[in-house]
Amino acid sequence: MEAALSDEFGRDIQLAQAYYGEGRFREAVARITNLVRLQPFSEVLYNFAGAANAGAGEFAEAIAEYDKAIALNPDYAEAYSNRAAALRELGRFNDALESCEKAIQRQPDLADAHANRGVVLKELGRLDEAVASYDIAIRLRPGFAAGYYNRANVLRDMKQLERAVESYDLAIQLKPDHADAYSNRGNALQELRRPMEALDSYEAAIRLRPAHAEAFFNRGNVLAELKRLDEAAQSYAEAVRLNAGFVEAQGRLLFQRALMCQWNEGTTAFDPPPPGIGDGATSPFGALALEDDAANHLMRSKIWARAKYPRTQHRGFKAAPATEPIRIGYFSADFHDHATMYLMAKLFETHDKNRFEVHAFSYGPDRQDGMRQRLRNAVSAFHDVRDLSDKDIADLSSSAGIDIAVDLKGYTQDARSGIFAHRAAPVQINYLGYPGSMGVDFIDYIMADDIIIPDEKRHFYSEKVISLPGSYQINDDSRLISTNIPERSALGLPEDGFVFCCLNNNFKIRPDQFELWMRLLRNVDGSVLWLLRDNPWAEANLRNQASARGVDPNRVVFADRAPAPDHLARHACADLFLDTFNCNAHTTASDALWAGLPLITKVGDGFAARVAASLLSAIGLPELITNSAEDYENLALELATNPAKLAAINRKLLENKATTSLFDSELCTRNIEQAYELVHGRFSRGQSPVHCRVPMTVGV
Structure with a gap:
């Protein structure tokens, strides 16, 4: 009988170890459960059961098994260390830290316990202490590649980027197939503004692990920085192909395509909306130009914030009587x-x-x-x-x-x-x-x-x-405009035709709006659309889109970037600025108005879609604000075909520049200072933040 039990135990322990090694954790748990039935007083088996449950993602069950091991052997340091890792996965960081400390008290030379302590301290934002813990773990186990890797991640968070790269290099030296170390090393090099080295590091990660979605995503980021936009889009697309739930990569891919004006034919809106309003997080900024929905923008920001700043320790400030300055x-x-x-x-x-x-x-x-x-x-x-x-x-x-x-x-x-x-x-x-x-x-x-x-x-x-009061946007009323106004012909513009312009970044242009602009060109003989030359893909795609809509692509003209005074001066060569809808012209709108170029806009739902309306209201030109695409198009057509009405708008703009609040820097500064005094006063009196309205400063 004893021999049969021994045979059963030996068979099950071998199977459990094999399943665990193959990552078949649930099957390992089943075998270990049978082992515990045969040997119910083995702390080692309970520790093994905890590890298998943790591997299966059952962290609460893992903690219960570790607790059983510790109950049998209160000095079982390894079980305390493993328990800490499971507690960390459940977000119980203070409990995890306490479990690490107990492991170290019982076995000061247990490298894994010091390494786990480092991971927990990183989560708690105690980065200096985390590095110190990894240093101890590495000293105890000199060939500890994971220790060097995790230490490098913390050093990167601390912006000690050169030290981080050195630590990644040591991890790679010890474990040459460490794809994650190569990928994160690339991130540190990118932050050091060494993009070509970063690219090499990402490429190495991908060679080692061709299905490394994160490395493809990081590679896309550095290619975008290098202005290799088509390759960046391909890299993001590969990240999404490898991991369909990689929401941040989905968002970057959509934004990258928007940068290149790479639209699916016939697309006028997103249905469903851009990613980042479900379970996954993606950068909120990239979606601002893709949809105009204030509720979705807020949801996307909340999800992003929960993913990026979930457990930061806030310092406390006590209210005290206000003093100056x-x-x-x-x-x-x-x-x-x-x-x-x-x-x-x-x-x-x-x-x-x-x-x-x-x-x-x-x-x-x-x-x-x-x-x-x-x-x-x-x-x-x-x-x-x-x-x-x-x-x-x-x-x-x-x-x-x-x-x-x-x-x-x-x-x-x-x-x-x-x-x-x-x-x-x-x-x-x-x-x-x-x-x-x-x-x-x-x-x-x-x-x-x-x-x-x-x-x-x-x-x-x-x-x-x-x-x-007025517009939220501060402006510099001392900005210089060059007196050297170029000839239209020097800019590729017709001397006599009507020039519609939109010098926004190209990613703000959406297909439905471009269709509207093309109708304007078809309805205004000799007119052109003057856009910013942002990148060669956008230029080619926009010209192709014009051709597909029956407009000579040569009627879409592109302006190179120019020094600010020259850029402002060349606005004189345009007749009317056409705003984008989802994400308006912001600085670009105030550039146009400061230079004396009228701008029309459509007021939208979210912040980004209401900026131009704010500027036009502050400068006393509400008649250039529309509430629908149809009204916008009709107004643009009317101004392009009614020279007297456009001339009257021009005169009003020039007069209002000097008399309204938009370009009065000192007045706007005083208004902002009033806001600061108001909110500082509330805090000093121990009052919570509330919505508040600043009255217009007078007598400035």
């Missing part, structure tokens, strides 16, 4: 020759330095151009924080006593929203960079106006709304 921190990657600075430069210069201490926190490239110097000359302190982690930047802001942190990036390119997840200041505001809600609890306010976010649309924003 109020310290304002502006955070951006764009403090150089960039659209954000074109709008904001005068704000920094006209801030009341007696009432406000202005700090700039720059986490973008160190470009020493004229706009960067202009900013440095205007602010109280300039902090170059590109090499610091999100938490370290938030700590620096806190130590500088910043009262209000203003996020100028939101979810746009190179954003670092994690800074605000760590609470850089008691009051945090979403302003200007991202035209929509962040969908998070750590951004208190969004600055807008009554056109951008009317009262009935406030529920589409997680932030409380600060409604500024």
